[in-house]
Amino acid sequence: MKTLAANSAQKTEQGRIINDFSIQVATVNGSGSQSSNNVLMRAIFQMGIPVSGKNLFPSNIAGLPTWFTIRVNKDGWVARKREIDILIAMNPQTSVEDVKSLPPGAICISPIELHLDSVRSDIKHYQVPFAELATQTTENIKLRKLLTNMVYVGVVGHLIELDFEEVKKAISRQFEGKTKAIDLNIAAVTKGREWAAQNLKKEDPYYVQADDKTQGKIIIDGNAASALGAMFAGVTVVTWYPITPSSSVCETLTDYMHQYRLDKKTGKATYAIIQAEDELAALGMAIGAGWAGARSMTSTSGPGISLMSEFTGLGYFAEIPTVIFDIQRVGPSTGLPTRTSQADLLSTYQLSHGDTKHIVLLPGTVEECYSMAVNAFNLAEKFQTPVFVLSDLDLGMNNWMSDPFKYPDTPIDRGKVLTASDLERLGKFERYKDIDGDGIPYRTLPGTNHALAAYFTRGSGHNEKAAYTERSDDYKNLMDRLNKKYQTARKYIPKPSMVSDKTAKIGIIAYGSSHFAITESQSQLKTEANIATSYLRIKALPFTEELKQFIQTHERIYVIEQNRDAQLRSLITLELPEFATKLRSVLHYDGLPIDARSITEEIKSQER
Amino acid sequence: MVDAPVTSNQAPAPKTNRIGLTLADYKGAPSTLCDGCGHDAITAQIIKACYELGVEPHKVAKLSGIGCSSKTPAYFLSRAHGFNAVHGRMPSVATGVSMANRDLTLLAVSGDGDTASIGLGQFCHIIRRNVPMIYIVENNGVYGLTKGQFSATADFGSKSKSGVMNELSSIDLCSLAIELGATFVGRSFAGDPKQLVALIKAAVSHRGTAILDVISPCVTFNNHEGSTKSYKYAKESEIPLHDLGFVPFFEQLTIEMEPGTIQEVEFHDGSKIILKKLDKNYDPTNKLSAMNTLQKAIAEKQFLTGLLYVDEKKEDFTTIMDLVDEPLATLSAEQTRPGKEVLEEIMNSLK
Numbered sequence: 011m012k013t014l015a016a017n018s019a020q021k022t023e024q025g026r027i028i029n030d031f032s033i034q035v036a037t038v039n040g041s042g043s044q045s046s047n048n049v050l051m052r053a054i055f056q057m058g059i060p061v062s063g064k065n066l067f068p069s070n071i072a073g074l075p076t077w078f079t080i081r082v083n084k085d086g087w088v089a090r091k092r093e094i095d096i097l098i099a100m101n102p103q104t105s106v107e108d109v110k111s112l113p114p115g116a117i118c119i120s121p122i123e124l125h126l127d128s129v130r131s132d133i134k135h136y137q138v139p140f141a142e143l144a145t146q147t148t149e150n151i152k153l154r155k156l157l158t159n160m161v162y163v164g165v166v167g168h169l170i171e172l173d174f175e176e177v178k179k180a181i182s183r184q185f186e187g188k189t190k191a192i193d194l195n196i197a198a199v200t201k202g203r204e205w206a207a208q209n210l211k212k213e214d215p216y217y218v219q220a221d222d223k224t225q226g227k228i229i230i231d232g233n234a235a236s237a238l239g240a241m242f243a244g245v246t247v248v249t250w251y252p253i254t255p256s257s258s259v260c261e262t263l264t265d266y267m268h269q270y271r272l273d274k275k276t277g278k279a280t281y282a283i284i285q286a287e288d289e290l291a292a293l294g295m296a297i298g299a300g301w302a303g304a305r306s307m308t309s310t311s312g313p314g315i316s317l318m319s320e321f322t323g324l325g326y327f328a329e330i331p332t333v334i335f336d337i338q339r340v341g342p343s344t345g346l347p348t349r350t351s352q353a354d355l356l357s358t359y360q361l362s363h364g365d366t367k368h369i370v371l372l373p374g375t376v377e378e379c380y381s382m383a384v385n386a387f388n389l390a391e392k393f394q395t396p397v398f399v400l401s402d403l404d405l406g407m408n409n410w411m412s413d414p415f416k417y418p419d420t421p422i423d424r425g426k427v428l429t430a431s432d433l434e435r436l437g438k439f440e441r442y443k444d445i446d447g448d449g450i451p452y453r454t455l456p457g458t459n460h461a462l463a464a465y466f467t468r469g470s471g472h473n474e475k476a477a478y479t480e481r482s483d484d485y486k487n488l489m490d491r492l493n494k495k496y497q498t499a500r501k502y503i504p505k506p507s508m509v510s511d512k513t514a515k516i517g518i519i520a521y522g523s524s525h526f527a528i529t530e531s532q533s534q535l536k537t538e539a540n541i542a543t544s545y546l547r548i549k550a551l552p553f554t555e556e557l558k559q560f561i562q563t564h565e566r567i568y569v570i571e572q573n574r575d576a577q578l579r580s581l582i583t584l585e586l587p588e589f590a591t592k593l594r595s596v597l598h599y600d601g602l603p604i605d606a607r608s609i610t611e612e613i614k615s616q617e618r
Numbered sequence: 619m620v621d622a623p624v625t626s627n628q629a630p631a632p633k634t635n636r637i638g639l640t641l642a643d644y645k646g647a648p649s650t651l652c653d654g655c656g657h658d659a660i661t662a663q664i665i666k667a668c669y670e671l672g673v674e675p676h677k678v679a680k681l682s683g684i685g686c687s688s689k690t691p692a693y694f695l696s697r698a699h700g701f702n703a704v705h706g707r708m709p710s711v712a713t714g715v716s717m718a719n720r721d722l723t724l725l726a727v728s729g730d731g732d733t734a735s736i737g738l739g740q741f742c743h744i745i746r747r748n749v750p751m752i753y754i755v756e757n758n759g760v761y762g763l764t765k766g767q768f769s770a771t772a773d774f775g776s777k778s779k780s781g782v783m784n785e786l787s788s789i790d791l792c793s794l795a796i797e798l799g800a801t802f803v804g805r806s807f808a809g810d811p812k813q814l815v816a817l818i819k820a821a822v823s824h825r826g827t828a829i830l831d832v833i834s835p836c837v838t839f840n841n842h843e844g845s846t847k848s849y850k851y852a853k854e855s856e857i858p859l860h861d862l863g864f865v866p867f868f869e870q871l872t873i874e875m876e877p878g879t880i881q882e883v884e885f886h887d888g889s890k891i892i893l894k895k896l897d898k899n900y901d902p903t904n905k906l907s908a909m910n911t912l913q914k915a916i917a918e919k920q921f922l923t924g925l926l927y928v929d930e931k932k933e934d935f936t937t938i939m940d941l942v943d944e945p946l947a948t949l950s951a952e953q954t955r956p957g958k959e960v961l962e963e964i965m966n967s968l969k
Contacts, residue, residue, distance in 0.1 A: 242955055271956065279941055280946065287739060291739075292710075294740070295713045299714035299715065301711070321704060456719060457677060463699070464697050
């Protein structure tokens with residue numbers, strides 16, 4: 011393996027570009043290309059080469075154009091790469107535009123009948139009789155279309171010298187247990203490889219070469235990671251309403267729970283998962299369950315967040331724990347349902363009317379989708395309040411490489427819950443009284459068999475004893491205690507991660523899925539323009555002390571985020587107005603995942 | 619008097635029920651509703667029913683939405699946890715509570731605005747799921763807290779206090795509930811305590827969503843001439859389908875009635891409701907005849923009361939969800955966090 015590692019990462023070896031390029035596959039939604047793309051990505055991963063895949067899909071079941079981008083990168087940069095090096099143009103609807111968008115020198119693999127060579131001559135064309143090759147593979151007309159996609163895996167595999175054994179393994183994994191499908195798909199790939207070997211002359215620099223950089227790694231999407239986090243957090247009541255891009259959180263969770271959370275003796279469920287009638291009901295159920303002592307959660311996206319506003323305020327004011335996953339998509343309104351964004355930061359932070367503010371966790375990697383999900387349930391019960399986990403479509407629905415997740419090292423924290431024997435010992439119970447000075451009161455659960463246990467929960471004004479009140483002093487007292495509780499939370503939420511360069515005058519602040527593009531951009535800035543940068547990634551709201559220190563120690567701060575209105579920067583300006591003039595923005599809001607090149611160009615231009 | 623023995627000065631020990639609690643133990647805070655409000659009459663029957671059944675207060679969760687009616691859970695069972703949720707969304711909260719703790723008896727109060735307008739969607743879906751709970755709609759045809767606007771249950775042609783005629787047809791919650799597959803549907807009147815208390819007891823014994831639509835006059839905004847939800851109108855036009863008697867599981871059946879005129883419905887806990895037929899053709903276990911009778915009553919502007927429909931066979935939501943016997947809320951970490959080996963197995967499958 012040592013020699014492999016030493017040999018790898020050769021940028022050019024006789025003009026070769028090894029393990030550093032991007033492939034874009036343009037197909038029609040519903041044509042079954044997802045399997046082929048997964049096989050292609052998986053085979054590269056199995057060769058030990060860092061890889062990422064991004065699915066750019068329409069809000070549609072079948073017929074509209076869809077693109078899948080695979081990025082191969084020896085240095086482990088897995089953010090989206092803006093430039094496409096290899097285009098597989100299978101969709102006649104978009105092929106001309108797809109070809110026009112390529113940088114000069116790129117290559118294009120396309121069906122021969124599209125005659126794309128007439129569109130541009132400054133790129134390398136490989137034209138393939140896909141239909142004919144698929145016909146030779148099977149007589150079944152229905153299957154032909156699907157197998158055409160496997161033929162391109164064979165063609166591109168031959169061109170980049172993809173290990174055929176790894177392709178076969180990836181196919182076996184993709185169609186696990188279906189021998190016939192495995193054989194057919196391998197035959198289609200073989201067909202493509204053989205045709206390419208006999209008919210194509212390699213005239214491009216792109217190659218893969220085995221490496222050892224993916225050893226021990228997993229591939230997972232952020233939504234599955236969040237689902238795993240919820241399961242290992244011990245979630246018991248899950249409520250949701252279908253919405254892209256969040257549905258797969260609860261769908262994956264349903265599969266995992268069915269497999270691992272049925273009672274061993276009775277086979278009965280230690281959980282309830284309910285598909286609600288809408289997002290209002292979904293959060294209502296989660297709030298009801300949290301009140302009655304379950305570990306509850308719901309998962310949604312922007313439009314659902316808007317609908318959940320009222321119940322979130324109730325949860326905040328009446329102090330009821332629950333966890334809300336927001337897998338952000340592009341808004342406002344229905345927006346672009348299948349595109350990514352980070353534009354729900356402010357709306358979730360202060361969701362609902364009146365003075366409200368919430369704990370918001372901001373995972374930036376699939377590992378954090380998992381670990382922050384575990385943490386979110388503890389925070390929700392510790393602080394008796396709704397806690398948001400803000401992921402996004404890019405993180406949630408795309409496949410990412412990661413180190414395997416670690417088993418939670420902290421016990422389940424159910425927070426300040428008094429039992430009947432506690433009540434007996436204390437001889438007194440006031441639901442909303444701040445006994446410990448941290449702003450967090452004690453609660454009892456319905457069903458507690460003690461004369462002191464019961465209290466009345468309401469979203470209207472209430473005093474320390476949970477009785478209805480409209481008194482000014484009671485209201486102010488309550489609002490101040492809620493604020494105190496929120497201040498306490500600053501000490502318990504995840505701290506930012508910080509990578510400091512002592513020579514750097516420039517600091518970068520960001521959050522969430524921008525992470526990988528930022529670290530890549532930092533490297534570009536350093537090598538291309540000798541701009542040193544430090545990087546602070548915020549992992550939660552409210553802000554913690556580290557943010558202030560970071561801004562203080564840098565001359566200029568670039569706040570990088572995937573929304574139009576500079577939401578994080580606005581929030582920093584609000585909370586730390588003394589630093590307002592230090593802050594600059596890099597904004598990316600075209601619906602596509604942020605990429606390093608765009609960040610680098612923007613910072614370079616602002617630094618000029 | 620000075621020589622009188624001390625003991626004779628003490629009030630006699632108050633009567634207690636089968637679990638040793640007094641009627642006062644089932645009361646709540648004093649009502650802040652208007653004097654004579656129908657809701658307070660219903661509260662009194664809830665207290666009476668729970669006392670007579672020997673319901674354990676700590677095992678009850680009281681739930682409500684927003685409105686005058688939704689305030690009432692504060693006025694009964696002060697030893698039970700209560701939850702005054704947001705407007706029209708009590709059913710979703712109830713569903714969550716029911717999933718978290720299957721041992722609780724859910725006693726929910728809503729109003730006609732809270733249920734038939736803003737909450738109509740959740741009303742439909744709680745019925746569809748058959749979440750075990752008692753769902754009482756205190757129906758007065760107006761919005762009280764916002765001073766007298768018509769609600770969606772106000773009858774076509776009825777007049778508001780200011781003389782405006784309601785020009786929209788009303789939503790009949792009982793017909794709707796039966797149509798949606800409800801397993802227990804009753805209609806009563808706040809001024810008919812005998813029938814109401816029997817229906818509440820039966821609802822407590824039922825396993826599934828028990829809908830009780832109770833006409834509960836608003837003395838301030840809807841008790842005038844021209845209203846079809848006034849005390850006077852309801853009293854004069856109420857047509858009970860049957861006389862009701864309730865026999866709890868812990869008592870022997872002692873009611874004697876003429877054979878052929880009575881019908882018994884037995885609940886899961888062994889309690890029975892005895893229906894003495896007034897309309898000889900009415901059978902509350904027959905969905906089609908229940909629908910027919912109700913539709914006819916609507917067409918003829920009749921105010922029918924009684925147990926309109928009951929189905930003890932349909933599975934409730936807890937059963938459908940196949941939950942463990944212990945409440946989910948109190949499961950231990952060992953039961954809810956899978957072991958290290960499970961995570962390892964999953965991680966290996968993703969490599």
